Amino acid sequence: MPDRVVRSAAPDPVVPDSSAPPQPIVDALRNLGKDPSGIRLALRSDLSPDGTFGEQWLVLDDADLWVWERSNGSAQLRYNYSLDAIRDAKVERCVGNGLIQVAVDEEPRVLMHFSNELIDQFGRVAFYLHERAEEGPDTPVPDPDADAHRCRVCRQPLLDRSIKVCPRCIQRGRLMRRLLGLARPYRGRMVAIVALLLAGVLVDLLPPYLTRVLIDDVLRGDPPRHMLVTLVGGLLVIQIVRVGITLLTNWQTINLSTRFTSSLRDALFAHLKRLPIDYFDKNQIGRLMTRINQDTGELQGLISQMTTFALNILLVVGIGAVLFSMAPSLGLYVLIPTPLVLAAAFFYYRYMRPHFERFWIARWRLNATLNTFLSGVRVVKAFAQEEQEQDRYHRRNHQMLASRLQVDLAWSRFFPLVSFAFNAGGLIIWYAGGSAVLDDRITLGTLMAFLSYLGMFYGPMSNLTHISQTLNQFLTISQRMFEMLDEEPQTDQANPVRVPQVKGHITFENVTFGYDPYFPVIRDLNLDIKPGEMIGVVGPSGAGKTTLVNLICRFYDTTRGTIRIDGVDIRELSMEEIRRQIGMVLQTPFLFQGTLAENIAYGKPDATREEIIRAAKAANAHDFITRLPEGYDTIVGEGGTGLSGGERQRISIARAILHDPRILILDEATSSVDTETERQIQEALETLVKGRTTIAIAHRLSTLYNADRIVVLNHGRLEEEGPPRELLDNKGAFYNLVQLQTQLARIDGVAAL
Incomplete structure (x- = not known):
């Protein structure tokens, strides 16, 4: 760096x-x-x-x-x-x-x-x-290190590119306040849980006290026999009440944690769908899935653990007060191991924090590797790379194994030391308390009650040594989710301009754009597309053709310049207004898991069956659909599994026809199909483009001869434009592309012979 x-x-x-x-x-x-x-x-x-x-x-x-x-x-x-x-x-x-x-x-x-x-x-x-x-000189000076992935607070490098603040700099108080703010709808349940925890602590304090009475006043004295029955019965009632309180606490905690994480998951997804496309460009799908599904699931378990920690804290405070009230001298002995354990827990937390970070990074990398394999499984099998992918997954899995073992083995070494310290504290009490009994300074019942309280005191103290680990995990997961919620959604106008009827007049005025603003893909583009005009966009790979249509859809905002639809800056229109008027047929159509009818009606969910069939007929898709056993109710897998490329494309065209947009974008719609399928798709497209402003991107230049104008892009700049015949006569860039493609076609034909 x-x-x-x-x-x-x-x-x-x-x-x-x-x-x-x-x-x-x-x-x-x-x-x-x-x-x-x-x-x-x-x-x-x-x-x-x-x-x-x-x-x-x-x-x-x-x-x-x-x-x-x-x-x-x-x-x-x-x-x-x-x-x-x-x-x-x-x-x-x-x-x-x-x-x-x-x-x-x-x-x-x-x-x-x-x-x-x-x-x-x-x-x-x-x-x-x-x-x-x-x-001029007023141009702002950039930060050359703007995309270097460093903590926003301490500026140290971050291994996990999905986070913005390192765990050391997390503002724990602010995070807790935000979590409590999100949990406000559940404050009734939170109050109930706190009340149940207090009641449980009070009930837990009673058995050792009754045990002291039982030993000193019943077993060592000469009381009536019914007093023994009463005390034992009282202990039984206390146990029953405690079970009831525990059941109610668990029920309230589970309801709170489940409902809270479910609402948080909904909020994350609702925010995710509002984020701009470039957010998804920069974040792996596996990482986002980990954030929304896995992290929120872990948060649910952590909320339950935090309830247990709250109970332990109340027990430590309550039992500590009882111990000092019963025997102040013995109470001081109780505290001997406590500072040592707390100091050990602090250093353990500092030692383990980087190991936890490595484990979380290894986990999302493993998820991302699996997601990549599943998404590209056809390519993997086509190139016989199963072993290579297995090796890659094995390496990621081994990294996760190693990081998890570091965490778990460290805890397995730390916990026995904590147990030894507390057991040693118990032995000190046995010695000091036994000496006090022998010297008649306290009764045997008091010692036994004290030892019972001691076990109840050291147990929660031992559990509280986990709190640094769990709290760190809880806050880190919360930080990552809030970072996603804090991502700026694509801005939409508060009071957008309403266009009663879009005609489809598109204007580019000095448009410059780069996915990285400092590396423009489109440069100073001026282009005027008339309503109902069909424009063919051609150029070499990387010329900016797909970027051009991405800007029209406002998947991205221009770095500089303006795009207008019917004279209105698209930034003044609502996203819904823009995308309702634009239909897209992509090179690789995406079909959702569901019926063919549902896929055709995706852009118009309330469409009738008659409207769906009419769109399918216009797209030359009706015949092959009716040949399927289930017809329009045939269920296809995600991505259109079970259909050929041409069939998926015609379903995509039917979807665009039913959507009935005023502006149509065809991005390599026929580039990957055979000649007969291309003919059928072209017939469907001729129906689709009538009366609409159409922007067609194509590498097969023969499909653009019926375009009104051809636009040639090169390195993001407009190289030439005009009717196809005129450009051919001028023998410029378009002519050269056609000649090159014709020569390649001849070579392919000779090779085929």
Whole structure:
């Protein structure tokens, strides 16, 4: 990770860190008459100018850029350019390293090389220099380390990329308040549980007291026999009452923990569906499933354990008070092992915390590996890679085994030591208490009652040594779930513009977008699509074709520029309004587990059977559906298991027809089917596109000859556009793509012969 510094004379600095650059560079800047406090950004490269491992620094202030080489404790200036003279900047990947290059007076200048792991950081600097050249000096300085996964509080690296705060920096008080806030609907049950716990403690304190009376006043005296029956009967009644209280406590606790975690799971899913697509791009499915299903399940068990800990705390306080009231001198002996056990528990907690972190990371990695295998099982089998996947799963499983063994073996060593300390405390009481009985300072009944209370005291004390482990796990899981709940959902207008009837006029105005804002995929795109027009979008892989339609659907928001539908900025429309007017037919259609009728009606759940059949007929899907034994009630597996690729595609088209959108997006809808199936799909698409604004992405350029216009994208820029025939006559980029595809088709034909 590169060292960096950002100081700014301007208000609101972009980057939180403000450590100084290396002192030799500071001194050299002073010698040049520059004030080091004006440095806006300093980024360290790990390669020297000759390509060996070394140290170079790129330093910016408000007016200048410097490149320094640092060696042998001194700083040597290699380049110095005025920021106003830099007209462009970019980062390029080379073999084994990367470089940052700027254009000064129309001449390219390579500033420095660096290892590949620093490409993202230097890419942000290059994008800043590019933007500054276009937008001016008010362009905000980026944080080169923005995506480095560090704790928000202590800035230490995090192994688990799904969390934002390390366990050491979790604000436990704030977390508990938030959990109590979520549990507010269940406060009646919480009050009942507390009341039952108090009642249980009071009942638990009675048997040893009655035992003392039984020994001192009944067994060693000469009372009436009915007194023995009364005391024994009283002890029996107490046990029955205690069982009843325990049953009620368990019933209330189980109801509370189950209902609370169920509502939390609902809240997590409700929030998850509102998150932007880029959140799912950055998080593995297995990790998200662990958060929502497994973590909440563990939280339920932890809530039950916390109830037990609450009972133990009440017992320790109540029994401690009784012990000191019965025999103050013996009470002091009781406390001898307590400080030692608490100190051991504290150090055990500190020792085990990193082991718990490793176990949780190993667990979600194992889940992610399994999810990846299940999602790609056809590819695995097609390439006969079962053994490789088994080896990968075995390695992950072994990592989880090793981390779990570290946790469990450490506890197996710690718990016997705790038990020994408490047993030794019991022996001290036997000796001191026995001496007191022999000296007639206390009665035998008092000693026996004291020993009974002692067992009840040391038992909860021993259990409380678990509390650090359980509380840490409880708070860490809670932190991870709150981090998910705190993720910013995709913003929607509070008072969105209502468009009574969408015509389908789409306009791109100077649109720039990158999945990483500092690496644009679409650059300064201007495009006007008329209502009812069919646009074919072509270009090489990575040109930005799919990104274009993702922006229309507002799966992502533009980095810069505006997209309008019927003259209205799509950010002023509601998400529901946008997606209700857009239908998509993807290259790989996704069918949900359920009947074919349910899949066709997915976009319109209240559709009648007649409407479903009409859509299926328009999509050329009715005939193959009726040939199935169950017809429209045929159940398909997740992803359309049991149907051919062409059949799944026609179901997808029927779904789009029934949805009846004003804007239709076809993303490689016929790229992976045979010729006859393609013909049937094309017939269905001809029905679908009538009267709709259609954007068709295709690698098979022959499918776009009926388009009104062709748009050719290259590296995110609009290279050319126009009617297909006109572009062919111009012999430009589209013509070259057609010629290349024709030559490949001829080669395939010869190979087939």
